[in-house]
Amino acid sequence: MGVEKKLTDQKREDIIVAATEEFKTHGFRATSMDQIATTAQVSKRTVYNHFENKVVLFQAITRELFDKATQVSEHPYDPNVPVKEQLRAIAEQEMAMLTSEDFLALARVITSESLSSPELTKVNFDEFQESGIGVVKWIGQAAKDGKLRISDPVYAGRQFLSLIEGAAFWPQLFSYKPIPTEAEQREIIDSSIDMFLKTYST
Amino acid sequence: MGVEKKLTDQKREDIIVAATEEFKTHGFRATSMDQIATTAQVSKRTVYNHFENKVVLFQAITRELFDKATQVSEHPYDPNVPVKEQLRAIAEQEMAMLTSEDFLALARVITSESLSSPELTKVNFDEFQESGIGVVKWIGQAAKDGKLRISDPVYAGRQFLSLIEGAAFWPQLFSYKPIPTEAEQREIIDSSIDMFLKTYST
DNA sequence: CGTAAACTACACTGAGCAGTTTACTTTTAT
DNA sequence: ATAAAAGTAAACTGCTCAGTGTAGTTTACG
Numbered sequence: 001m002g003v004e005k006k007l008t009d010q011k012r013e014d015i016i017v018a019a020t021e022e023f024k025t026h027g028f029r030a031t032s033m034d035q036i037a038t039t040a041q042v043s044k045r046t047v048y049n050h051f052e053n054k055v056v057l058f059q060a061i062t063r064e065l066f067d068k069a070t071q072v073s074e075h076p077y078d079p080n081v082p083v084k085e086q087l088r089a090i091a092e093q094e095m096a097m098l099t100s101e102d103f104l105a106l107a108r109v110i111t112s113e114s115l116s117s118p119e120l121t122k123v124n125f126d127e128f129q130e131s132g133i134g135v136v137k138w139i140g141q142a143a144k145d146g147k148l149r150i151s152d153p154v155y156a157g158r159q160f161l162s163l164i165e166g167a168a169f170w171p172q173l174f175s176y177k178p179i180p181t182e183a184e185q186r187e188i189i190d191s192s193i194d195m196f197l198k199t200y201s202t
Numbered sequence: 203m204g205v206e207k208k209l210t211d212q213k214r215e216d217i218i219v220a221a222t223e224e225f226k227t228h229g230f231r232a233t234s235m236d237q238i239a240t241t242a243q244v245s246k247r248t249v250y251n252h253f254e255n256k257v258v259l260f261q262a263i264t265r266e267l268f269d270k271a272t273q274v275s276e277h278p279y280d281p282n283v284p285v286k287e288q289l290r291a292i293a294e295q296e297m298a299m300l301t302s303e304d305f306l307a308l309a310r311v312i313t314s315e316s317l318s319s320p321e322l323t324k325v326n327f328d329e330f331q332e333s334g335i336g337v338v339k340w341i342g343q344a345a346k347d348g349k350l351r352i353s354d355p356v357y358a359g360r361q362f363l364s365l366i367e368g369a370a371f372w373p374q375l376f377s378y379k380p381i382p383t384e385a386e387q388r389e390i391i392d393s394s395i396d397m398f399l400k401t402y403s404t
Numbered sequence: 405c406g407t408a409a410a411c412t413a414c415a416c417t418g419a420g421c422a423g424t425t426t427a428c429t430t431t432t433a434t
Numbered sequence: 435a436t437a438a439a440a441g442t443a444a445a446c447t448g449c450t451c452a453g454t455g456t457a458g459t460t461t462a463c464g
Contacts, residue, residue, distance in 0.1 A: 007440075007441080008439085008440060042442090043441065043442045043443065043444095044443090044444095045440095045442070046440080046441055046442080049441080
């Protein structure tokens with residue numbers, strides 16, 4: 001005992017797992033509560049006992065995915081560590097997030113619904129955007145320290161992230177390209193840093 | 203006479219205009235045939251007289267948008283023109299496409315539906331992907347001519363497009379950021395070329 | 405002018421689905 | 435052991451929507 005969950009907790013878990021899968025593959029509208037109940041091997045009524053309605057269930061799931069998938073990305077600038085090394089640490093963290101199954105799942109669920117019902121996904125979406133802020137701050141500090149020649153840290157940060165996302169995120173999100181291997185990820189990171197520093201390094 | 207269309211052609215046009223608007227703002231599933239008929243000020247039966255069913259109508263519209271929005275982008279390499287100049291021409295053409303309202307509309311419609319019903323948008327999507335091929339060919343030829351130091355033209359092409367898309371496409375697609383002004387577009391193109399050539403120029 | 409084609413309003417079928425109700429069974433906690 | 439809490443199956447309400455059928459009107463055209 002202690003390990004086995006109570007039945008009700010297990011059922012709740014089953015519902016979440018099933019709903020995540022359904023929402024991930026079909027989106028919000030195209031997923032029915034009956035389907036979720038069937039997949040979870042739970043009666044429809046039980047679904048409603050745990051989650052008030054479909055929207056609540058959906059938001060609970062995107063919230064869970066969001067918390068699992070996104071990290072607070074603070075990157076304090078350290079004048080005693082080489083710029084290249086710090087940039088690599090930032091890139092690796094970003095890469096880890098972009099290539100996690102959870103993050104991709106979240107992105108799929110959210111993008112599929114953001115057009116037809118923006119309010120449904122608005123909260124997550126806004127929080128999403130902030131993920132890039134850490135890099136921008138770091139770039140600003142590195143520039144102030146004289147290590148980078150940068151006039152617009154926000155734009156430069158976007159460029160750096162674009163290089164990574166363009167290779168390791170957008171293709172995976174839409175055309176179901178496989179997530180890059182460790183080796184490929186390293187190459188992407190190296191080439192992005194290389195390009196970035198060839199332009200901005202002092 | 204000659205200018206006014208026959209009634210039936212006018213009705214068809216009205217339906218297409220209305221359906222385009224509805225699909226653009228609500229997506230495929232969330233748009234009803236009744237709504238389209240109402241907006242077009244046409245009886246529902248007339249919609250069905252012109253288009254067999256909802257899927258056919260949807261595909262006719264995405265096809266039309268696709269043809270309006272995408273250009274065949276062939277970029278033959280010319281050894282007598284400076285690399286930078288040629289690269290700018292490529293970037294400008296790409297930028298023109300990415301920032302056109304038609305292209306953005308198409309991208310929104312397709313992305314919102316590609317997840318929940320891939321087969322519905324598959325054709326357009328595949329054609330989409332090919333837009334980058336022209337750049338890749340050009341890069342390969344420029345490299346062969348000794349003007350660029352590039353081992354992987356496909357990857358380098360992706361990098362170049364990523365820089366442009368990351369500033370002028372993805373933000374507009376998802377967060378309804380305004381389309382960059384002419385001046386901003388020029389800056390994006392300049393900085394992308396600059397970064398690209400700082401890395402790959404011989 | 406007269407007829408065929410196209411359009412209209414509107415009722416209707418059948419399906420899907422969110423959410424509820426009911427009557428009953430199983431699990432859990434005291 | 436037993437009563438409350440949680441689960442089950444299945445029928446049901448009420449709504450939306452794709453697509454059809456019909457009977458009557460308007461438009462195009464020889």
